[in-house]
Amino acid sequence: xxxxxxxxxIPIAVIALLGLSACASNTPPADYTAxxxxxxxxxxxxxxxxxxxxxxxxxxxxxxxxTSAAYQRSLTK
Amino acid sequence: xxxxxxxxxxxxxxxxRRCALAAIPWLLSAASPAVAAEFALASGDxxxxxxxxxxxxxGDTLMDVARSQDLGFTQLMAVNRGVNPWMxxxxxxxTLPNFYLLPNAPRxxxxxxxxxxxxxxxxxxxxxxxxxxxxxxxxxxxxxxVGTTRIAAKVENPVWHPPPSIHAERPWLPEEIxxxxxxxxxxxxxxxxxxxxxxxxxxxxxxxGRNVSHGCIHLYPEDIEKLFNExxxxxxxxxxxxxxxxxxxxxxxxxxxxxTKEQGDELDIEGTLTPVRPPPHLKARVVxxxxxxxxxxxxxxxxxxxxxxxxxxxxxxxxxxxxRWEKQPDKASLE
Numbered sequence: 001x002x003x004x005x006x007x008x009x010i011p012i013a014v015i016a017l018l019g020l021s022a023c024a025s026n027t028p029p030a031d032y033t034a035x036x037x038x039x040x041x042x043x044x045x046x047x048x049x050x051x052x053x054x055x056x057x058x059x060x061x062x063x064x065x066x067t068s069a070a071y072q073r074s075l076t077k
Numbered sequence: 078x079x080x081x082x083x084x085x086x087x088x089x090x091x092x093x094r095r096c097a098l099a100a101i102p103w104l105l106s107a108a109s110p111a112v113a114a115e116f117a118l119a120s121g122d123x124x125x126x127x128x129x130x131x132x133x134x135x136g137d138t139l140m141d142v143a144r145s146q147d148l149g150f151t152q153l154m155a156v157n158r159g160v161n162p163w164m165x166x167x168x169x170x171x172t173l174p175n176f177y178l179l180p181n182a183p184r185x186x187x188x189x190x191x192x193x194x195x196x197x198x199x200x201x202x203x204x205x206x207x208x209x210x211x212x213x214x215x216x217x218x219x220x221x222x223v224g225t226t227r228i229a230a231k232v233e234n235p236v237w238h239p240p241p242s243i244h245a246e247r248p249w250l251p252e253e254i255x256x257x258x259x260x261x262x263x264x265x266x267x268x269x270x271x272x273x274x275x276x277x278x279x280x281x282x283x284x285x286g287r288n289v290s291h292g293c294i295h296l297y298p299e300d301i302e303k304l305f306n307e308x309x310x311x312x313x314x315x316x317x318x319x320x321x322x323x324x325x326x327x328x329x330x331x332x333x334x335x336x337t338k339e340q341g342d343e344l345d346i347e348g349t350l351t352p353v354r355p356p357p358h359l360k361a362r363v364v365x366x367x368x369x370x371x372x373x374x375x376x377x378x379x380x381x382x383x384x385x386x387x388x389x390x391x392x393x394x395x396x397x398x399x400x401r402w403e404k405q406p407d408k409a410s411l412e
Contacts, residue, residue, distance in 0.1 A: 064161060064163065065346055065347050065348075067163065068162065068163075068345065068346045068347070068348075069346045071283070072287065072289065072342070072345055072346055074281075075213075075281045075283055075284035075287060075289045076216060076284075076289045076290070077243075077261040077279075077281075077284070077289060077290045077291060077293070077295070
């Protein structure tokens with residue numbers, strides 16, 4: 001589960017860093033377009049990673065239930 | 078994790094010495110010592126034990142925690158919903174519901190509480206003690222009979238002869254399974270006055286506290302060994318199956334409601350519990366137990382206890398005029 005959290009946190013951190021660098025730099029306003037594009041791309045990557053993580057979580061939950069059900073059957077006398 | 082403050086309300090001081098003291102460990106980690114099977118009991122006591130907390134360590138499963146604390150698995154899942162039983166994590170606080178209202182039965186011999194999945198033994202030579210152990214019981218459709226019988230015989234290293242009903246399901250089983258690691262009866266068995274029903278140990282301890290047998294009662298190996306050495310042949314065995322307890326503890330009314338068998342299976346496999354209708358006559362039972370203190374009953378708590386069915390005694394009275402029954406829009410639901 002902690003790995004899933006990391007998967008979620010890393011892209012958010014990337015976005016935050018990109019945003020900070022865009023704000024802190026001396027980039028002329030006209031070049032913000034490029035920074036915005038990078039931020040959008042990072043956001044899309046993060047959203048994709050989140051979807052993958054959510055699917056993995058759902059798969060893990062289903063697998064866990066299957067394991068529990070099989071284990072319960074194995075305990076039957 | 079269930080919000081403890083909303084679910085469990087600890088007994089107050091005054092008349093419930095052990096339960097009042099029992100509130101103290103609520104804030105402490107249960108750490109490693111296993112829970113004792115013996116509970117002090119005075120003649121007027123209606124409850125034993127306490128709710129405590131255990132902090133998981135690396136490698137723990139909830140099955141390990143259940144066994145080390147002498148609890149049943151379903152019992153543990155009922156109050157730790159949402160916890161992954163295989164990987165609860167490290168440092169996770171696990172609620173240990175070792176707090177019980179005693180079943181409504183004479184305090185002698187063995188009392189088997191099918192709803193709570195626990196066995197009580199009242200030693201004849203120790204009137205101030207009751208022993209309590211988690212048990213595994215029958216699967217859905219393989220019901221242990223309710224009623225009274227006696228210990229007919231004690232058998233060490235029993236040989237198992239699978240009955241026809243089990244042979245029909247698993248024809249590959251041999252006619253008899255000798256004592257040893259493959260024997261599901263474990264190392265000790267009590268034969269009862271009811272043919273085909275035993276109280277015995279197990280070679281699969283993780284099945285204790287679940288619905289996994291064909292009607293027999295089984296205990297952890299260490300528990301059946303202790304019981305085997307204490308209980309004489311001829312001891313009365315009373316089996317009760319009521320899902321509901323209502324009793325006064327330390328001047329407060331407590332209600333304890335256990336999951337149905339179907340809900341128990343759901344807890345074991347999915348870790349969830351789908352609410353069902355409240356037990357029949359719940360309102361009438363609370364009213365009867367409350368007596369002239371009925372105005373102190375908080376019906377919203379009774380309703381929540383019926384929905385959540387944690388199996389843990391929950392205080393339903395307050396110190397003020399708490400009765401809100403007439404204000405409940407669906408009051409018929411508890412009839």
